[in-house]
Amino acid sequence: MITAVLTIAGLASLFGLILGYSAIRFRVEGDPIADQIDSLLPQTQCGQCAYAGCRPYAEAIAAGEAEINRCPPGGETTMIALAELLGRDPMPLEDEAAAEKPKSVAFIIEADCIGCTLCIQACPVDAIVGAAKQMHTVIEDECTGCDLCLPPCPVECIVMRPLEATPRTWRWPFPKEITAEAAHG
């Protein structure tokens, strides 16, 4: 009887030690959930989700305060990725029309620019360069296409130009299924 108790107790403490050791040795660096969500968001920083940027929206989702369907630039893809990450059900996008807008970048019609710096202050990623009373320019590679610089411009000299595909960014279309009629008709 006493041996049995001792054996079990011995085994229990042994496994306890192994588990305890593994917990330290093989510890997974926990990625806070908001970080993971943020890494899936497109970082447009446009605020169309009604939050002050992608990070605040990510935090709101993580806290269970916001739905996953509020990011138009991310579209379906982002919504599905979020659903997968969080184990929630996919849902229709809140603003379908906004999600279908082609990707664009801002362009300043330099002849009309009065150098007021209002757009520079509005740009969430510092993609506009220029100084007071100097003409401003958008760094195309850094512009996220968030539209935030449009409203402040007093002379409406900023336009959004859709990004055109080049041979380097072009994507093969999804193969369209050829039906019997289409092939022979």
Place this chain on the structure above:
Amino acid sequence: MADQRTTWSFYGGLRMDDHKALSTERPLQRMPMPARLILPLQQHIGHSAEPAVQVGEQVKKGQLVANAVDFVSAPLHAPTSGTVIEIGDRPIPHPSGLNDACIVIEADGQDAWAELPEPLPDYHAHSSAQLRERIRWAGIVGLGGAAFPTAAKVNTSGQRPIDSLIINAAECEPYITCDDALMRERAGDIVDGIVILRHLIDARECLIGIEDNKPEAIASLRQAITQSGQQDIEIVVVPSVYPSGGEKQLIQLLTGKAVPSHGLPSAVGVLCQNVATAAAIADAVLRGRPLIERIVTVTGHGVGQPGNFLVPLGTAADVLVQHAGGYTDRVHELIHGGPMMGFGLRDDRVPITKGTNCLLAASRDEAPPAEPERPCIRCGQCAEVCPAQLLPQQLFWYARARDFDKVQDYHLFDCIECGCCAYVCPAHIPLVHYYRFAKTEIWAQERDREKSDLARRRHEARQARLERLERQRKARLRKKKEALESKSGASDAVDPKKAAIEAAMQRAAAKKAAQQAAPSSED
């Protein structure tokens, strides 16, 4: 020169009708200089070249007209003398059918050479770095079709030493015979190029892999090797099984070594170069000449006089077809490349580039319209022929489902797009199209991710800056306030404050009590 070297075999592949005789009946011809040449700034894998000339500038033949921008890039040279008449977007040979930046040169008919760099006949006396620099200057890229900058490929410093230099002369795709023609006509230059390459990378052995359907080319190479006295260059004749000319497949055939998934041939101590690339290296090193022309096969039942042509780079495809007897009335589609790996051109005014090995003017039989796609019956034939030993039906399944993680777990990026699977598929599924779709989607996602990472960094930097400014503003405000306060009451301790409050409270209580007492007395 032992031909009896044991060859290995690679998994899968197809034996098919090679249709090569169509273009080998006529000898190699030089295409006359066209009136206009169109040079796309990107004719290679990597970054576009940057124009080094301006519109209106006179250029000489062989003059540099665009610079390589970095390590994986290649410069461009004028294929003839003339005037730069345009730098702008034009249709280029690309499956998208999109336009891209090109330099357009109008020939002046003089074909006058620019001053060229010194030939280096004593290349032995030059370091690998010097020879690489010459190859880089000449704008040489892999001429087998992949068009990877050669100077970058032969830079093996920092890698494990190269055991075997393998020269790819397999030319396995049906219809294409430009390497065959080159070997028949310029075997001596090929051997010179091989010797330079070998010196450059210090390879122990050198093997030329060639399919057994090119007896004239084999004979001509053998003769050139004997003449050069380089008897230890070995010609290895392999059976004609498509795609024996795939880099990994040829390495497997010749050495029995398997290049690991995602790995480069250098991982198994091998460097592969195409025969035409070797000849271009001889031109650059021994003659100081840049890459300004290449051999192109023009073939198919849709063209009058199929054959091989030495073509100045930048010649428009329609001009070349015209020179090859023009279209016949059987022409159905003009394909850039071969029937297995090529793509249809939407515009036949696109230029011949460094990567153009073949123009196939296909009749309806040669490029039959796609059959209706039926559901996969899981017959497994695709997996039997896949030379990369993949599971094409799984790849198809996940590509169609847009499950881009899963499709990569099944090694999508090991697919060489040889088309064997689609060729045998009884359900007529355009398998390779699905793989190309998945690959370009994955690349686009990667680009988006890079862009969003950049945006996140810049946004965070901006937030940090704004916060810092705000903190500084507050700090200034606090200081001002403190300065004001210290002026008004210097002896403010903790207790006096409390005492003051208490005193006030007492005063209030006393007042209240006094008020309560007062009315009763007044009443």
